[in-house]
Amino acid sequence: MSLLEMRDCDVFYGKAQALHGVTVTVGEGEIVSLIGRNGAGKSTLIKAAIGLLPLRGGTRLFEGADETGRPPEALGRMGIAFVPENRRIFASLSVEENLRIATVMGRRGAWDLKRIYGLFPRLQERAASRGDTLSGGEQQMLAVGRGLLTNPRLLLLDEPTEGLAPLIVRDLVAAMAEINREGVAILLVEQNLKVPLQLAQRQYVIDNGRIQWEGGTEALLADRTRVEAMISL
Numbered sequence: 194m195s196l197l198e199m200r201d202c203d204v205f206y207g208k209a210q211a212l213h214g215v216t217v218t219v220g221e222g223e224i225v226s227l228i229g230r231n232g233a234g235k236s237t238l239i240k241a242a243i244g245l246l247p248l249r250g251g252t253r254l255f256e257g258a259d260e261t262g263r264p265p266e267a268l269g270r271m272g273i274a275f276v277p278e279n280r281r282i283f284a285s286l287s288v289e290e291n292l293r294i295a296t297v298m299g300r301r302g303a304w305d306l307k308r309i310y311g312l313f314p315r316l317q318e319r320a321a322s323r324g325d326t327l328s329g330g331e332q333q334m335l336a337v338g339r340g341l342l343t344n345p346r347l348l349l350l351d352e353p354t355e356g357l358a359p360l361i362v363r364d365l366v367a368a369m370a371e372i373n374r375e376g377v378a379i380l381l382v383e384q385n386l387k388v389p390l391q392l393a394q395r396q397y398v399i400d401n402g403r404i405q406w407e408g409g410t411e412a413l414l415a416d417r418t419r420v421e422a423m424i425s426l
């Protein structure tokens with residue numbers, strides 16, 4: 194049984210259909226990536242998964258139970274955390290205050306402030322700095338740290354490495370692997386294959402609101418030219 198199953202999902206913005214019968218599953222403790230070019234439907238799928246967008250067709254299952262109608266708060270309590278593309282850092286709060294807010298909102302569990310600082314030492318150095326003084330990489334670490342403080346079983350990450358320098362991406366990849374070793378499943382959204390090939394066990398390629406390819410990392414490497422064509426601009 195999957196931890197999350199989005200089955201045959203149709204999502205609309207008004208009359209415009211953004212997802213057509215999309216099925217994506219994430220197993221317990223798995224890293225799965227959803228790859229596609231700009232406008233393909235990645236954020237739409239992730240927002241539908243956390244309940245921010247309604248399904249007009251299809252179902253959302255969490256641990257096999259139909260949770261299609263659940264609002265984001267309920268899904269958060271069940272253990273799904275969402276780190277959005279724009280990271281939503283509180284600009285006027287310090288790094289530590291941004292983190293403490295998440296501990297108030299989340300579930301109790303192993304992830305606490307100390308472990309977040311262990312995972313991202315840079316955040317500890319910047320603990321007293323205001324949100325609006327952080328670099329892009331620091332903002333992303335803070336956003337991931339905030340998600341973890343809710344003690345999720347599944348972390349939804351929308352383009353976490355977008356616009357970040359290679360060295361920062363390397364640190365984030367190491368952190369995501371560490372988070373996963375602690376038993377947290379990850380649905381990783383990316384626009385290219387670089388990070389998915391390093392981290393994920395399974396991949397979905399989406400374009401025009403439809404899953405165009407799916408398979409394991411070996412299969413992706415074997416079919417790389419065709420997949421690259423689906424996601425290139």
Ligand SMILES: Nc1ncnc2c1ncn2[C@@H]1O[C@H](COP(=O)(O)OP(=O)(O)O)[C@@H](O)[C@H]1O
Pocket residue numbers: 206209211229230231232233234235236237238
């Ligand atoms: N709020 C919105 N209102 C109307 N259309 C939207 C909205 N958000 C996204 N779309 C459209 O839905 C499609 C998928 O968008 P999105 O899921 O954001 O793509 P991605 O995250 O892969 O770049 C695009 O055609 C986009 O223009």
Ligand SMILES: [Mg+2]
Pocket residue numbers: 235236237278351
């Ligand atoms: Mg997006």
